[in-house]
Amino acid sequence: MPDAILTVIEQQAGKLNRMSLETLAAAQAMGRDLGREVEAVIPGSGVSELAGQVPAPKVYALQHPLLEPYTPDGYSIALRQAIEQLRPWLVLLPHTYQVRDFASKLAASLERGFVPDCIGYKVENGQLVLTRQLFQGKMNADVAFVGQPPYFASIQAGAYRADQLASVSPAVERIDVRLEPAQVRSRPGERFQEAKRTVDLSQAEVIVAVGRGIKEQENLSLAQGLCEALHAEMAASRPICDNGWLPMERQIGSSGQTVSPKLYLALGISGAIQHVVGMKNSRVIVAINKDQNAPIFEVADYGIVGNLFDVVPLLVEEIKKAKG
Numbered sequence: 001m002p003d004a005i006l007t008v009i010e011q012q013a014g015k016l017n018r019m020s021l022e023t024l025a026a027a028q029a030m031g032r033d034l035g036r037e038v039e040a041v042i043p044g045s046g047v048s049e050l051a052g053q054v055p056a057p058k059v060y061a062l063q064h065p066l067l068e069p070y071t072p073d074g075y076s077i078a079l080r081q082a083i084e085q086l087r088p089w090l091v092l093l094p095h096t097y098q099v100r101d102f103a104s105k106l107a108a109s110l111e112r113g114f115v116p117d118c119i120g121y122k123v124e125n126g127q128l129v130l131t132r133q134l135f136q137g138k139m140n141a142d143v144a145f146v147g148q149p150p151y152f153a154s155i156q157a158g159a160y161r162a163d164q165l166a167s168v169s170p171a172v173e174r175i176d177v178r179l180e181p182a183q184v185r186s187r188p189g190e191r192f193q194e195a196k197r198t199v200d201l202s203q204a205e206v207i208v209a210v211g212r213g214i215k216e217q218e219n220l221s222l223a224q225g226l227c228e229a230l231h232a233e234m235a236a237s238r239p240i241c242d243n244g245w246l247p248m249e250r251q252i253g254s255s256g257q258t259v260s261p262k263l264y265l266a267l268g269i270s271g272a273i274q275h276v277v278g279m280k281n282s283r284v285i286v287a288i289n290k291d292q293n294a295p296i297f298e299v300a301d302y303g304i305v306g307n308l309f310d311v312v313p314l315l316v317e318e319i320k321k322a323k324g
């Protein structure tokens, strides 16, 4: 239907991508608030059956043998054809690595802008206003579209919950794509396979997580002392693992592990959404941060505004005293 919100669904080897379902949940909420239909489109080769699993009233299976495997050329050409045919008001995409690869090209091919990485929205005077984080979550910016639709936006991981999707059985419609081999100018290499995890933080009852506030690898011993006092597992934000200070399997967040311990202590972690989505369901969250405006305090049950190098030794001392 013209003027609908069209959600792009990503799939991999016959499985729907989780962030796409979160994005569909965002589209459903927007649809309710704005009085617009929600539809979905799933690009690939032979995706009709999978399209039947997408909970939207109308799902378009955008099919061509050249859409398997994914390429930015194939996807942007195919989706452009679908958008020209369906004339949606808004095209909503999950903010996945794949979408980051092709969405700007797709929007530009239709002479439109693209608002990436949104974490929420509101409706002001009937107009959709999207919220994006800037400077690694230190500021939020409200963004409204100008000019003619279709508009393009992507939704960050964890911003909406897939388990809140209204269940709908879809009518699936097939859209055939016109695509020539010469139009697809790249060939993907082998898929990157993550190393198997040896630490399962999802089972930990207490987690002490360190962030960039720890400053140096040598200072991890401070957090280690707290871990020993609390019988906790150590975890980290992404920069710590990117630096190689702790193994990747100890990273918490959208590209790491999702945990829900009884107690989560965040030391020098700012609280970027990509981190928060991995730990927000912890039963009790304690944050130590020297910046009283750090976003981590928005999800913390207890906040200590202070220098972790002063606070942590005191904490260890008090825990030891309490334990006798």
Ligand SMILES: Cc1cc2nc3c(=O)[nH]c(=O)nc-3n(C[C@H](O)[C@H](O)[C@H](O)COP(=O)(O)OP(=O)(O)OC[C@H]3O[C@@H](n4cnc5c(N)ncnc54)[C@H](O)[C@@H]3O)c2cc1C
Pocket (backbone or CB within 6 Å): 136, 210, 211, 212, 213, 214, 236, 237, 238, 239, 240, 251, 252, 253, 254, 255, 256, 257, 267, 268, 269, 270, 271, 272, 273, 274, 275, 278, 288, 289, 290, 291, 294, 306, 307, 308, 309
């Ligand atoms: C696609 C993508 C995926 C991502 N996936 C993840 C992910 O899975 N997990 C993840 O964590 N991040 C992820 N990120 C990165 C994320 O956006 C943030 O950059 C990251 O979480 C920031 O880590 P941080 O809080 O340790 O560092 P910073 O944002 O630099 O924050 C450091 C904090 O320490 C505080 N501080 C400094 N010194 C002290 C002190 N002495 N005492 C107390 N506090 C102090 C500061 O006030 C600040 O708030 C991802 C980003 C992208 C783009």
